[in-house]
Amino acid sequence: MIERVSRAPKWGIWALCVAVAVGLQVAFASSESFPAGLDHTFSDPIDDFGRWQQSARRTNVLFTGFFTPLSDMVGWALDTVESVLLWVPWYVLPAAIFVVVARTKGWVVGLIPAAVMVYPGLVGLWEVTIDTFALMIISVSIAVALGVPLGVWGALNTRVEKSIRPVLDAMQTVPAPVYFLPMLMLFGIGRVPATFATVIYALPPVVRLTTLGIREVPPAAVEASEMFGATKRQTMTRVQLPMALPTIMTGVSQTIMMALGIVVLATLLGAGGLGQEIMETLSQRRTGRGFATGLAVVAIAIVLDRLGRALAVTDRSKLPGRKVMAGAAVAIVGLTVFGLASGITEFPEVWSVKIFDPIDNGVVWIRDNLRWLTRGFNDLVVADFYVPVRDLLTETIAWPVLLWIGTFVGWRIGGVRLAVFSLSMMVAVGLIGMWNQSLDTLTQVVAAVILSVAIAVPVGVWAGRNPRVEAFLGPILDALQTIPSLVYIIPAVIFFTVGVVPGIVASVLYAIVPGIRITALGIREVPAESIEAAQLFGATRRQTMLGVRLPLAAPTIMAGINQVIMMVLAMVIISGLVGGGALGFAAVSAVKRSDLGIGFEVGFAIVAIAMILDRTTAAVADRLRPVAGH
């Protein structure tokens, strides 16, 4: 596309863009903010529905015949799992985890998740961890039970796959709290709506990767199976599914990670568990305790991940003999009976350790000694970037100018389709009355993305060049991705101040993870021949990096930046909990006050921003990709 437009017209087109923008600015300079013509068009009926369901849930057949029984069923499953886990002596769960994992992976590997499972008990969080563990088991089970068949169906039927894909895209871009309100309406309060919200948020990876896994099974294997007279069902269950299992399991572990991200926030729905514990300890400013609680979430992640991998091994020859397994089963039953008979069920309190309390002193030290640095950074970001840019977008520049620029940029980058898409999304956001709040949030998102990219790309390049650096960063990145951001966002308020900065800092910490990983991948995948060729022509290291590695890795790095943007958007709601204002606060407020109509509008605005940025960055990545003959 670039080639078709020669230089002079290209310059002329941008000049035209600026001229139109200036013209619009002059014409609309004194106009008010975007006319919110549809401010109540959607929110009022939704509010009416909310009010209707409050009285209807006890009488209407939709509730009494469907949602309420469904809710009761899931509630019963949650209660059962939880009460069984709390009824058996505490050591039975780690022992059972050990047996399941050791069965396929050997006993050394089995000891790791078993020991990790003991950790929450050691820091005095046994019961709340079991709460969350039960919620995770049920949600992930439902997600897998729905996701694998859906993925198989998609793999077998292209039309089904095509219709599922946009829904999955939407599910992944919509910030999870947007689901919270409908869940509250349909299932009431507590752990049941939390379960369904978690399932929706965590479903996409398992569906996608199941479809991918089945598609990747070599056709020869399927043909061979059919040649031996296997039915379609037999081919699926005996050949395709087992061969696709590694890919499906990757999807399941991603689903587990997504689910963990949401069970903590589900405290807004009354789900209790570790999320509630984190919120309470942070209100008491016990940062160390909050950190310890966050690690309990990480512990659940490790245990579920290892359990999933262990269960997925199908190579029967490597399994221990029946006698050993029967022995292990008897041992567990024996231990249970022994524990129950001697009255051991709860985790012994005497074992509780308080290893994280020094963190509290660290927070106080930073508060008292590094204020010049943290507050200086805060005021720099707020006074020199956030406030001027926000005011520029919401007050100085007239809204038609922004519409024009957005559409024009969309057209230049992604053609007419992207232009039309961006324009219609922007107009819709304006019409429902979310224009200024969206621009405010966009300003914060841009600040977070700039900082994230400034950190992630250099670090990613370094890690891509140096395997030792990458190995060192691995566990740190894992921890950043699994520790609930609530744990570090409240100390961020103490260091910076209530406002946009704690949210930006938390978004950066969360978003640099995929940024670093994908950049490192891109750098590593640059073909060795290209680099050798460059060196042959006498290029210096610096020249090789700037002239060969970075350009060749650019499409992958752009995909990483795309992920960074999506992660930052996922954190918008968190920033609303610490003074970020705009859409984040509106989302928090809608959930906390069960304000369905506003919740819908905020959700739509966040999704619109996400989709515009997603498609624009994807289009940029496409254009960076070297075309044959380029």
Added chain:
Amino acid sequence: MKRLLAVLLAFALCAAACGGDDDDSSASSGASDDKPTISFVVNPWTASALNVQVAAQLVESELGYPTDIITIDENEAMFTGLADGTVDAVLEIWPSGITETEQSFFDDGSVVNIGDLGAVGKIGWFVPQYVLDQRPEMASWEGLTTADAGAYFATAETGDRGRFLGTDPSYSQYDALLIDNLDLPFDVQFSGSEAATVAELDSRAAAGEPVLMYWWTPTAAVGKYDLVNVSLPAFTPECGASGAAADADVACDYPEDPIFKAVSAGLADKAPDVQAFLEAFTITNADQLEMLPAAEIDGEDVADVAAAWIEAHADVWSAWVS
């Protein structure tokens, strides 16, 4: 693979041996199987958690019902839950926060007001004492009207206007209206959560920086940070303020809130003795202030703090269970 068994057994023996001295409190709770579970709502502030802990522990130990505690914001979803019986009781409703829709649950009888808790809350504007040491005139709203007063509380985000620190959006509040109607040079910045408000207060107080914020009594923070309630024009029923349904022209202080208790309409049939107990259940400001510092400042577990209160006040609660 025999090692697998050996490890398992060793692990179990160690666990059993070390865990043998565990108390069997779960067995002694006296909860019998045939009694239904009583679900209490806790709202996300400490006093609410303490009240519910005292009630729930007594319902378990004295009346023999199993209990369950659900934390949720004070919003319409909570009332919906009470109305359909998902939860049975809430012990700390602030009358100033009742919205029109929420009132409808009382009107149609699905949620029942079972009387005052005993504690009287007061929402208001608060500053730390060190602010008044520097600017004594700020003890009253009249001292906040000048541009200079705004600049004193300004932050990077509010520029030359003062920053008023708003709160969790589910709490009842109309500070932005008050600021407008009293024509004060302030902007409301919502902290978004109580955790963020407390973190901000802690950080400001440590450096002696000024802060003007939404807060309420009874709370331990008032004592810990030496917070003073800024006086606003006195509350009168006529000045237009009725909590969440505040008129746009409200220009007076928050009213005193006689906190009350409410239960699901179904509780009277489900567990009449629990209903009677909750009707008699009383926690005063003095009781709350006795428990709050341990939980909010020393960071003790609310269940332990409540248990200590129960231990010390058998004379008070024995009347509720008879």
